[in-house]
Amino acid sequence: MADTPLKVMGLSGSIGRQSKNGMLVDLALRKAQENGAEVHFWDLEEKPLPLVGEKGCWSNPIVKEFQEMASSCDAFLVSSPEYHGTMSGVMKNTFDWVYDQHVGGKVFGLMSTLGGISNSNTLNHMRIMLRWLHANPVSQQLAVGHVKEAFDDDGNLADDGMTARLDSLVASVLKTATMYRNM
Ligand SMILES: Cc1cc2nc3c(=O)[nH]c(=O)nc-3n(C[C@H](O)[C@H](O)[C@H](O)COP(=O)(O)O)c2cc1C
Numbered sequence: 001m002a003d004t005p006l007k008v009m010g011l012s013g014s015i016g017r018q019s020k021n022g023m024l025v026d027l028a029l030r031k032a033q034e035n036g037a038e039v040h041f042w043d044l045e046e047k048p049l050p051l052v053g054e055k056g057c058w059s060n061p062i063v064k065e066f067q068e069m070a071s072s073c074d075a076f077l078v079s080s081p082e083y084h085g086t087m088s089g090v091m092k093n094t095f096d097w098v099y100d101q102h103v104g105g106k107v108f109g110l111m112s113t114l115g116g117i118s119n120s121n122t123l124n125h126m127r128i129m130l131r132w133l134h135a136n137p138v139s140q141q142l143a144v145g146h147v148k149e150a151f152d153d154d155g156n157l158a159d160d161g162m163t164a165r166l167d168s169l170v171a172s173v174l175k176t177a178t179m180y181r182n183m
Pocket residue numbers: 014018019020021022080081082083084085086113114115116117147
């Protein structure tokens with residue numbers, strides 16, 4: 001068990017890997033992979049989760065697959081766009097498909113992107129929500145403001161300070177998840 005790599009799941013509150021949040025989650029997962037983790041990006045374009053409550057949702061096989069994947073993971077790297085001062089509906093619906101039994105006691109790293117000036121609203125709202133799932137977000141977090149200008153042509157964060165914060169967030173998630181595993 002000690003030699004098994006940590007399993008980390010990436011969740012984006014925007015649909016598609018080419019969205020800024022998809023790109024940010026990908027960057028974080030790449031960093032986690034460089035540090036020895038096994039990573040899984042849940043791509044809503046390939047595997048869309050139904051809206052909670054819509055007809056047929058409770059028996060949707062994609063939901064079962066999503067929940068099984070979440071259950072098998074040690075940690076999560078999550079990014080949501082800020083919409084009207086909080087997380088996107090897509091992000092909330094994604095979280096509404098997991099319960100304590102899937103993510104309780106597990107480690108989360110939180111990120112958000114904003115069209116305007118950076119703030120912590122979405123991060124704080126996700127933190128509060130995670131209490132209800134008995135999950136443990138690390139204290140480091142990342143809010144990327146003016147997101148249209150935040151990435152360079154290679155898809156990396158243009159600001160070195162932001163990259164350092166992302167690296168520190170990922171390192172903290174991996175360190176905490178390793179600690180939990182060895183407890
Ligand atoms: C419905 C909607 C509401 C938004 N509300 C905010 C907001 O409250 N604050 C802000 O800075 N940007 C806001 N934006 C801009 C988004 O945060 C921005 O487009 C997003 O972070 C880009 O990420 P994406 O490429 O993953 O969609 C909003 C965008 C939409 C579509």
